[in-house]
Amino acid sequence: MDASFLPAALAAHAPVLGVVVPLFMAAVLVAVPNGRFAWGVVLASTVFALFIAFELVAQTRLSGVVSYQLGGWAPPHGIEFRIDELNSVIVLLIGAMGVLSAIFALPSVADEISPGKRGLFYAAFLVCFSGLNGVALTGDAFNLFVFLEISSLGTYALVAMGHQNDRQALTASFNYLVMGTIGATFFVIGVGFLYMATGTLNMADIARIVVDMPGNRVVEIAFAFILVGVGLKAALFPLHLWLPSAYSFAPNFVTVFLATTATKVAFYVIIRFMFDVFDPQSAFVMMSLTWVVMPLAIAGMILASAQAIFQTDARRLLAYSSVAQVGYMMLGLGMGTAIGVSAGVLHLLNHALMKGALFMALGAFAYSYGVRRISDFRGLGQALPGVAAAFTIGALSLIGVPFTVGFVSKFYLVQAALANGWWWAVAAIVFSSVLAVFYVYRILVVMWVHPAPEGRERIRPVPLMILVPLWILVAANIYFGVHADFMVDLANAAAQAAINAEAGS
Amino acid sequence: MTMSPHVILRVVSKVLIPFIVVFGFYVHFHGEYSPGGGFQAGVILASAVILYALIFGVDAARRAVPPAVVRVGFALGAMLYAGVGFATLLLGGDFLDYDVLHPDLSHHTGQHMGIILIEIGVLVTVTCVMIAIFYAFAGRTPEISEEDW
Numbered sequence: 001m002d003a004s005f006l007p008a009a010l011a012a013h014a015p016v017l018g019v020v021v022p023l024f025m026a027a028v029l030v031a032v033p034n035g036r037f038a039w040g041v042v043l044a045s046t047v048f049a050l051f052i053a054f055e056l057v058a059q060t061r062l063s064g065v066v067s068y069q070l071g072g073w074a075p076p077h078g079i080e081f082r083i084d085e086l087n088s089v090i091v092l093l094i095g096a097m098g099v100l101s102a103i104f105a106l107p108s109v110a111d112e113i114s115p116g117k118r119g120l121f122y123a124a125f126l127v128c129f130s131g132l133n134g135v136a137l138t139g140d141a142f143n144l145f146v147f148l149e150i151s152s153l154g155t156y157a158l159v160a161m162g163h164q165n166d167r168q169a170l171t172a173s174f175n176y177l178v179m180g181t182i183g184a185t186f187f188v189i190g191v192g193f194l195y196m197a198t199g200t201l202n203m204a205d206i207a208r209i210v211v212d213m214p215g216n217r218v219v220e221i222a223f224a225f226i227l228v229g230v231g232l233k234a235a236l237f238p239l240h241l242w243l244p245s246a247y248s249f250a251p252n253f254v255t256v257f258l259a260t261t262a263t264k265v266a267f268y269v270i271i272r273f274m275f276d277v278f279d280p281q282s283a284f285v286m287m288s289l290t291w292v293v294m295p296l297a298i299a300g301m302i303l304a305s306a307q308a309i310f311q312t313d314a315r316r317l318l319a320y321s322s323v324a325q326v327g328y329m330m331l332g333l334g335m336g337t338a339i340g341v342s343a344g345v346l347h348l349l350n351h352a353l354m355k356g357a358l359f360m361a362l363g364a365f366a367y368s369y370g371v372r373r374i375s376d377f378r379g380l381g382q383a384l385p386g387v388a389a390a391f392t393i394g395a396l397s398l399i400g401v402p403f404t405v406g407f408v409s410k411f412y413l414v415q416a417a418l419a420n421g422w423w424w425a426v427a428a429i430v431f432s433s434v435l436a437v438f439y440v441y442r443i444l445v446v447m448w449v450h451p452a453p454e455g456r457e458r459i460r461p462v463p464l465m466i467l468v469p470l471w472i473l474v475a476a477n478i479y480f481g482v483h484a485d486f487m488v489d490l491a492n493a494a495a496q497a498a499i500n501a502e503a504g505s
Numbered sequence: 506m507t508m509s510p511h512v513i514l515r516v517v518s519k520v521l522i523p524f525i526v527v528f529g530f531y532v533h534f535h536g537e538y539s540p541g542g543g544f545q546a547g548v549i550l551a552s553a554v555i556l557y558a559l560i561f562g563v564d565a566a567r568r569a570v571p572p573a574v575v576r577v578g579f580a581l582g583a584m585l586y587a588g589v590g591f592a593t594l595l596l597g598g599d600f601l602d603y604d605v606l607h608p609d610l611s612h613h614t615g616q617h618m619g620i621i622l623i624e625i626g627v628l629v630t631v632t633c634v635m636i637a638i639f640y641a642f643a644g645r646t647p648e649i650s651e652e653d654w
Contacts, residue, residue: 016590016600024587031580072602 006055014059015068015081015137018052018091019147021045022130026123033119039106042122046102049133050095056088061493067139075139076202082139085493086276089345090136090268092490093352094261098129100356100469101257107463108363112251113161121161125257128154132265141191141277142201144269145184148233152180155262159250172245179242183232190225193218194277207277220284226273227288234266236330237300240323247319252363255315259322259359260352267329267348271341275498280336294334298428300327305435309442314362314374317439318355321398324432325351331429332413335420342488342495343412349487350405353480354397357473361391364462364470374443379452387462388447390474395440397477400433404481412488511560518560525553533628537617543624547631554632555639563643572640575633582630586623593619 010017022045029038059066060083068081075082083091105125113121131151138144156177162169195201197218198209213219228239235243243263247255278285301324308320325347332344364387365371365380381388397404410429417425480487529549536542558566590600598605603619 013594013600020587020590020600024584024591027580027583027587029580031577031584033576068599070600072599072604 006051010052011055011059013068014052014055015066015083016070018049018056018095019081019130019134019137021048022126022133023150026126026130029119029123029126033123035110035115035118035122038119038122039102039109042105042126043099043102045126046095046098046129049129050092050099053088053092053095056083057085057092057490059083060085060088060497064497076200076205079143080139080202080204081137082204083137085490085497086271086345086495087136087268089349089490089494090265091133093264093349094129094132094136097257097260097352097356100472101253101260103465103469104256104360104363105253107465108253108367109251111367112165112253114164117161117164121158124154124157124161125254126154127151128158128257128262132261135265136268139203140201141194141203141206142188144203145188145191148187148266148269149184151262151265152184152233155254155258156180158254158258159246162249162251162254165251166249168245169249172242172249176242176246179232179239183229183239186225186229186232188229190222190227190229193222193225197222203272203277207279210277211279214279214282215284219278223273223278223285223288227270227292230266230269230273234263234270235323235326236270237296237304237323237327240300240304240326243323244316244319247322248313248316252359252366256356256359256363259318260356263322263326264348264352267326267344270330271333271345271498274333275341280499286336289334289336293330294425297327297330297334298425300324301331301428301432302327302435305432305439308439309435311439312373312375314365314372314377314443315359317374317443318358318362321436321439322351322355324436325355325398327432328410328413328429331425332416335416335422335425337416337420338495338499339412339416339419341498342491343409343416345494346412346487346491347409349491350397350409350480353405353473353476354394357390357394357470357477358398360466360470360473361387361394364466367466368458368460368462369456370459374446376453377443377446378450379447379456381448383452383456383458384462386467387470390470391447392444393474393477395444397481399436399440402481403478405477405484405487406481408481408484408487412491514560518556522553522557525556526550529553533624534621536624537620543627544631547628548635550628550632551635551639554636558639558643563640567640570636572637575637575640578633579630579637582626582628582633585626585629589619589622589626 006014025041025045029041056066064084066083069075070079070081109118109121128151131147131154134147135144135151138147156173159176160170160173191201194206197213197216198206200206200209210219232239247259250258274280274285280286304320304323304327308317308324311317311320329344329347332340332347365377365384368384369380371377397406400406400410410433414426414429529546532541532549533543533546536546554566554570557569593602593605594600596605601619603616604610605615606618607615
């Protein structure tokens with residue numbers, strides 16, 4: 001890969017620019033809140049961040065770890081942005097999803113948000129976007145907390161903006177705010193304990209020191225607090241209660257972006273702390289992987305899928321499915337092996353592709369026919385065959401039908417489980433996939449088989465700005481389902497980076 | 506004008522507000538050498554405006570410090586902070602590496618300049634955000650009428 005993907009001056013400062021440029025642009029949008037202009041700025045910022053992400057992926061491929069010190073203060077005392085092959089993938093995901101949802105945003109936001117609010121709405125989005133990038137890029141535990149809060153504050157505002165469609169968005173957002181704040185507080189308490197035990201906040205430095213403290217109770221408590229805190233943000237079952245409402249009442253654009261990035265970034269933080277900062281070989285971490293993470297993952301996979309079957313709102317159904325999918329990813333982590341983590345990361349990437357496509361298709365239905373409940377989807381297969389086909393492909397990917405990304409990641413997950421001899425985990429994956437068939441079938445049958453109700457008017461056609469990102473995601477679902485190498489490669493490198501960093505440093 | 510029921514409050518706060526503002530700036534500029542800085546000073550400055558609004562009414566405060574100015578202000582503060590970072594990048598340093606701002610390294614002049622500039626950014630943003638939060642809450646309920654005091 002070409003190392004100088006961007007001009008050298010930009011490339012040298014790529015880590016910090018990916019965070020600061022969107023944040024700066026958010027401030028510009030607050031000063032000049034004009035909807036059209038704001039959308040242009042959002043698109044430009046996300047494209048810029050995507051280029052930065054490509055650059056970082058290229059750099060980490062070439063040199064392993066990229067370290068950037070802020071303010072010229074050398075780590076561990078100064079704040080360090082530390083990028084390896086694990087977080088460069090996450091930044092790539094955030095950038096790509098940011099661009100696609102920004103394209104999707106123009107018609108969707110124009111439909112859902114009143115003109116006077118659009119500028120500030122986009123500003124909140126950029127705050128969230130830069131915060132997520134910051135979480136993914138920073139190598140400082142406290143700095144990570146700050147970025148986590150920056151992204152969450154943006155998210156609460158974004159979710160609450162759904163109130164122009166449905167006032168329940170306000171309670172959903174408030175619930176999310178309370179639970180997200182509890183999660184962030186737990187995380188910062190954990191970081192405080194770590195600081196108490198190790199005297200440093202730099203994650204690589206903590207990792208170096210913690211290895212020599214087996215059985216230290218303070219470190220163990222720190223681990224527990226951080227796991228619960230970030231687990232809340234990642235919607236790890238049973239800490240997922242904020243997620244279904246937040247996803248189902250937020251504006252469509254926000255749901256698309258959050259479902260594909262926010263929980264993924266929190267999940268990245270879990271990987272980073274479990275396998276990199278803490279010592280996965282230590283008895284305590286090992287036991288929590290086997291006896292806490294794995295059972296909860298399997299419970300989430302099955303119970304959340306079962307709950308999804310009984311939903312009446314399409315986005316709520318997919319939200320419960322997201323909780324189940326987090327279970328798959330956590331199951332990969334719970335195995336505690338390199339292939340397990342790799343399968344988890346692979347599912348993280350693939351799940352972003354399928355949920356992005358599915359939520360965009362639902363956004364297209366809402367845009368064109370104003371329907372959100374599954375029972376109102378009757379006859380949409382005939383009315384909007386293109387979007388319905390896209391939704392169907394995404395749904396098949398969600399189940400894990402061969403030649404889709406869903407199959408690839410489940411295949412690797414099953415392989416990783418078998419390598420551990422965890423046949424019951426395989427059974428759980430299969431059972432949860434069967435449940436997925438049921439809840440997906442409910443939507444598909446209404447959409448394709450039931451006749452359209454009398455007198456339903458199409459509000460307006462689905463614009464290209466929705467169709468293009470939708471079909472890019474659907475195409476990615478199939479392309480990476482057939483040519484899995486690229487994604488598997490990224491995931492393997494990420495897992496290696498997560499597991500080896502602790503041994504190598 | 507007839508005798509207002511809270512004339513003492515008005516007179517006292519009129520006298521106090523300039524001192525609050527001066528104290529805010531003191532906390533701000535002394536923040537480099539003693540406890541203080543942009544965050545604390547921003548809250549103190551905002552409290553002067555909030556006191557004014559409490560005594561003379563939110564409308565009077567909105568005339569003195571218009572919401573549009575507040576909104577632009579909190580954006581400008583953040584932009585100033587990030588702008589210092591971009592300036593250090595353009596001058597060839599790392600992000601927020603203040604040393605490059607001034608060639609006099611032996612006295613750390615660049616560090617002083619950088620800290621003061623970003624603290625001004627923090628001050629402006631915190632002041633404006635505090636006022637904006639106050640306006641947002643105060644704008645939700647009708648003002649207390651004179652008789653209900």
